[in-house]
Amino acid sequence: MVEVVFLHPDLGIGGAERLVVDAALALRRRGCGVQIWTAHFDHAHCFSECRRPALPVYCVGDWLPRTLLGRCSALCAYLRMLYVAWYLVFLSGVEFDVVFCDQVSACIPVLRLCRRAKRVLFYCHFPDRLLQSGKPGPLQRLYRLPIDWLEEYTTGLADLVLVNSKFTAGVFRRTFRSLSHLEPDVLYPSLSFAEPAGGQGQDQDEDQEVLALSPPPIGPGRDFVFLSINRFERKKNLGLALRALHCLRDLLGQEDWQRVHLVLAGGYDPRVLENVEHYRELQEMANQLQLADKVTFLRSFSDQQKVSLLRRCRCVLYTPSNEHFGIVPLEAMYSRRPVIAVNSGGPLESVVDQVTGFLRQPSPSSFAEAMEKLVRSPDLGTNMGEAGRSRVLQTFSVDAFTEQLYQYICKLTQ
Template identity: 30%
Template sequence: MPRTKGIILYDFLQVPGGAERVTLLLARAFPEFDLCVGARNHGVIPDGEMVGLKCIELGSIAQSPAWRALKTMRLFHSRTAFLSRYEIVLYSGVYAPVAVHHHEGHNILYCHTSPLRFAYDLKGYYFAQCPWWQKPAFQALIAYSKPRYEAAIAKMDLVIANSESVARKYRHYLGQETIVIYPPCEVEQFSWQGQGNYYLSLARLEPHKRVDVIVQAFLQMPDKCLVVVSEGSDLPRLRYMAEGASNIHFMGWPRQDQLQALLGHAIATLYIPKDEDFGMSPVESMAAGKPVIGVAEGGLLETIIDGETGLFITPEPTPMDIISAVQTLTPKRALEMREACERQAQRFNKEIFLEKMGTVLKY
């Protein structure tokens, strides 16, 4: 029996994040490829967004981050024998690559993030976040995941990093050479629509995204308005921090049209995650003509031009660093950066991405 052209594997469709959008874009752009995910959150990624896609779901999403990682890795390891009927497998995620032992054809990995961050570059950070009684389980997760991940990477025919920052980490931790293909931004979906009276935070509400530092800063600037988009495990803590602050508003996960409007009318955006691998939000911000206050590390160094499309602050930002940057990036200064922002965003448009990925997938 002749083999089917290819299939795209991705960890799980849990949130409407950058990696999820890239995965769905690839599946739509290359209809000869099927799609397989560990699980899908049907409430966040509804059936309407999957129309026209042949998608295999291996299981359900676990609530605990540690159990989710272990469960997803086991799903891909044990339930993907069907990969043998495909010519090419494109792995897109952190846990999906362990399925490679089921496939003897052409194997390509697109890395949205650094290798197993909880086991390598952010190991100390995540370990410090664990309560004492969870630390043994955390160490057991690393002991289980690391050798399987390293064995999977060794079987890849090609590894693609989404930024030079990620490429350096694959070289440093695994001795793995990569090529770099920047992820796509659908720049045509975002546009400058005016200038409101608020600054916008777009990062997921997780501790390593450091939205708490932004909230602390705006608590000290009651005359400046902050709109926080997104959700995550840090939401209850952030709401508690901002309780009673009339200048801080939480919007949850917005619809695409709401996101476009919020970005289109903002003064500027703030994005200060710990050593971000790439960061789609700053590119979307610039596509809307809005400059970004970001940390001078990781993938942001490849997307933001300091003083032209945003302002860099220290990699370990304090509320005072945020306050100083907001005071510098006035509405007038932000408006002056509009054209440079729009121009820079075009470097990451989806046509460039799809052309390069098309070349790779036609190996």
């Protein structure tokens, strides 16, 4: 049996975490032994699979700080992952053949210190240096200089590098110039749904749970629900959904407008200041736009609630620009829901414009025009939903993801 250990900085709820969990489950189905090691794990803020004995999760190093007086989060993340790797190699006694690490490559040199040679697979969601928000000042650039060098150098030490999209592969090549000899392979994320969402004849109990999630309700009379699923972070541009809804009001008649509702559902961690601040900012924006009775906010929903939300909605809005890949459009299409997404980054590879949804400029008017078409033409949304479902099954299936990943693991252990 091939033993695979996954190293991940913070096993919360997000796209990166979803991929790690799905990858571990995929390899387990192929007969591999799997463990996940992380610097932070909260049973109340994780995917349901992580609470099951079949997927063991080990948390070490959470006593180390996440920031230094609210700053240096990248440095702290590197130190925490170095400690996890050091603990795994020297203190855990765990035997393993392959390490699958992602997000933080600084731990790779520590893994090389094993008494017996181990193989390292690094999954690059996106270069860390490009995830910084705002324009850095002189001190920030000085602080990032050694961290960026370490990221590039240690990424090159991996035996195999995978990326989540062709878009990220191009960014990888342009960013890590010293690694021009590497050609990362693309392993598209897959989905975690075991049962079809949004299918015919499904149990309606979960739908009733969604109708009562939080005030204002999204019950009868709100029969055209737009749904946004993303973390409450500024880079996700969730305000675009609110401004688009405001523009939509001017495009629809009173009767159609009364039917429309928006649900902003997202990952929310009270430890993360940006999550707390941006959640409040969005609530204030909804009030300023006089949309308070048209918007439901939902924080840190469960997997069951997510499936129910996708079943209850009629369209999914995906607002980030230059998103590395984005699992939400796949979840929407699998659930037979059309997607309105920004025409950049990963959605260019997942959403087919005018077929499974709309790819639009990140402007309220562009999104609102696409939203209007779906409100006025229910059959259009139905046809797009069926096309989206077919596309996911053909291109982004769990079986394809499992087989491709397993072949990579086999290649590393030969």
